[in-house]
Amino acid sequence: MLSPQSIPDYLLQSDAVRARFARLKAREPVLEVSNLGKRFASPQGEHVALNNVSFTTHRREFVCVIGPSGCGKSTLIRILAGLETQTSGEVRVNGKAVDGPGADRGMVFQGYTLFPWLTVKKNVMFGLRMNGQGAAEAEREALQWLDLVGLEKFANAYPHQLSGGMKQRVAIARALANRPRILLMDEPFGALDAQTRAKMQAHLLDIWRNVDITILFITHDLDEAIFLADRILVLKAHPGEVQELIEVPVPRPRSYEQFTSPEFLATRARLDALIHPPQSHESPEDDARVSPHMIRMTDVNDDVE
Numbered sequence: 001m002l003s004p005q006s007i008p009d010y011l012l013q014s015d016a017v018r019a020r021f022a023r024l025k026a027r028e029p030v031l032e033v034s035n036l037g038k039r040f041a042s043p044q045g046e047h048v049a050l051n052n053v054s055f056t057t058h059r060r061e062f063v064c065v066i067g068p069s070g071c072g073k074s075t076l077i078r079i080l081a082g083l084e085t086q087t088s089g090e091v092r093v094n095g096k097a098v099d100g101p102g103a104d105r106g107m108v109f110q111g112y113t114l115f116p117w118l119t120v121k122k123n124v125m126f127g128l129r130m131n132g133q134g135a136a137e138a139e140r141e142a143l144q145w146l147d148l149v150g151l152e153k154f155a156n157a158y159p160h161q162l163s164g165g166m167k168q169r170v171a172i173a174r175a176l177a178n179r180p181r182i183l184l185m186d187e188p189f190g191a192l193d194a195q196t197r198a199k200m201q202a203h204l205l206d207i208w209r210n211v212d213i214t215i216l217f218i219t220h221d222l223d224e225a226i227f228l229a230d231r232i233l234v235l236k237a238h239p240g241e242v243q244e245l246i247e248v249p250v251p252r253p254r255s256y257e258q259f260t261s262p263e264f265l266a267t268r269a270r271l272d273a274l275i276h277p278p279q280s281h282e283s284p285e286d287d288a289r290v291s292p293h294m295i296r297m298t299d300v301n302d303d304v305e
């Protein structure tokens with residue numbers, strides 16, 4: 001293990017990584033977010049969920065979004081999906097302003113959103129049929145996408161017969177089947193156990209390598225963000241604002257051995273500093289959030305620690 005002194009600066013990039021970022025930024029922008037703001041009315045007055053958020057994502061880029069709970073990650077992705085309207089600013093996909101949901105954006109949520117009464121295959125066919133595709137053609141395509149996520153054998157199973165990881169693979173196949181330009185993923189692996197989650201991360205990278213898709217992926221897990229992302233958009237809370245857009249210096253292809261590499265640890269240290277800054281006790285409101293008032297609910301005298 002490297003000592004904190006020997007961890008390099010996260011801004012240092014090898015020649016290969018720097019060249020990769022130069023190629024990435026030379027690709028056309030797929031998603032352009034400019035000065036995005038969102039306010040919600042609440043009984044306490046107006047709540048600013050997002051303030052002046054701007055960033056650009058390029059074709060086939062993998063961007064992770066992290067930030068403390070309540071910083072507006074889901075609000076951001078819902079605006080990008082067209083499920084929520086912004087109060088100010090603009091979102092463009094392929095140069096076209098977003099004003100509602102569209103086939104150019106696919107969504108995968110944390111909760112399992114498959115139709116329980118349809119088979120796996122019919123779940124994937126659903127969007128294709130809605131777009132007017134014939135049954136035979138939709139079935140052929142659905143089977144191709146199920147093959148890509150390794151679930152062709154489960155085409156005729158129902159969602160309740162699948163594990164959590166398999167359900168999310170179907171959800172990814174269903175989103176990709178509509179041929180979106182962007183895949184918007186809101187903590188898609190958040191409900192999975194650690195082992196399944198690790199498998200799904202590697203699997204998602206495999207899919208991403210083989211499909212012309214730009215991915216925006218929200219997570220709470222710092223290691224997951226570093227393992228997956230080209231760049232990590234770090235948001236801060238109250239109000240939700242961009243803190244930094246970090247270029248991950250870890251080379252590709254990624255592997256789990258890299259978790260202890262100097263570049264990985266350097267990025268991890270930077271994210272830790274941004275997400276878990278040393279506690280300040282400046283405002284009583286902050287204190288209340290960090291340590292809620294504890295009520296003792298036992299009379300037993302023998303303390304547990």
Ligand SMILES: Nc1ncnc2c1ncn2[C@@H]1O[C@H](COP(=O)(O)OP(=O)(O)OP(=O)(O)O)[C@@H](O)[C@H]1O
Pocket residue numbers: 040041042047049067068069070071072073074075076
């Ligand atoms: N429909 C709504 N009406 C009022 N306030 C809302 C609404 N949706 C979100 N908010 C508020 O906006 C802020 C951002 O919420 P959001 O769900 O986007 O956060 P988040 O970063 O996704 O959090 P988490 O990490 O817990 O999922 C929160 O303070 C939340 O209470």
Ligand SMILES: [Mg+2]
Pocket residue numbers: 073074075
């Ligand atoms: Mg959320």
